[in-house]
Amino acid sequence: MHCFNHQKREAIGTCCRCNKGICEDCYLMRKEQLTCSDLCTEKMEEINQIHECAKKIYDIGQKRPQTILPLTAILLLALGATFVGYALYECIVQSYCLAIDIWIAILGVLFALGGLMHWRRAKRTGINW
Ligand SMILES: [Zn+2]
Ligand SMILES: [Zn+2]
Numbered sequence: 001m002h003c004f005n006h007q008k009r010e011a012i013g014t015c016c017r018c019n020k021g022i023c024e025d026c027y028l029m030r031k032e033q034l035t036c037s038d039l040c041t042e043k044m045e046e047i048n049q050i051h052e053c054a055k056k057i058y059d060i061g062q063k064r065p066q067t068i069l070p071l072t073a074i075l076l077l078a079l080g081a082t083f084v085g086y087a088l089y090e091c092i093v094q095s096y097c098l099a100i101d102i103w104i105a106i107l108g109v110l111f112a113l114g115g116l117m118h119w120r121r122a123k124r125t126g127i128n129w
Pocket of ligand 1: 015017018020036037
């Protein structure tokens, strides 16, 4: 491919906006992107800005620290802890262990496990629900 402005010269790349071939003498380099003219650079930066805005709006590509804790996971863990706690209280403190207390304890453990799975998924995917 040859330069759009100099038909005899070999192009070193293409303008990232208009796709014209550009040679060593013609190219402009802005933010690691090749452009052929100031106009293209200007337009390219406008496009980049739009991209940056869209990223912010849609929350793409930004590594945010996990500041918000996954609510569902917390809810499940709290529920699990309450159930297990209640069953333990009945069985150990009251020394009065009924079949229902065992079931409550099992349910509590299941809730807690669900909570942990939610938590791990939330950590992995960054989805907080
Ligand atoms: Zn161009
Ligand atoms: Zn050229």
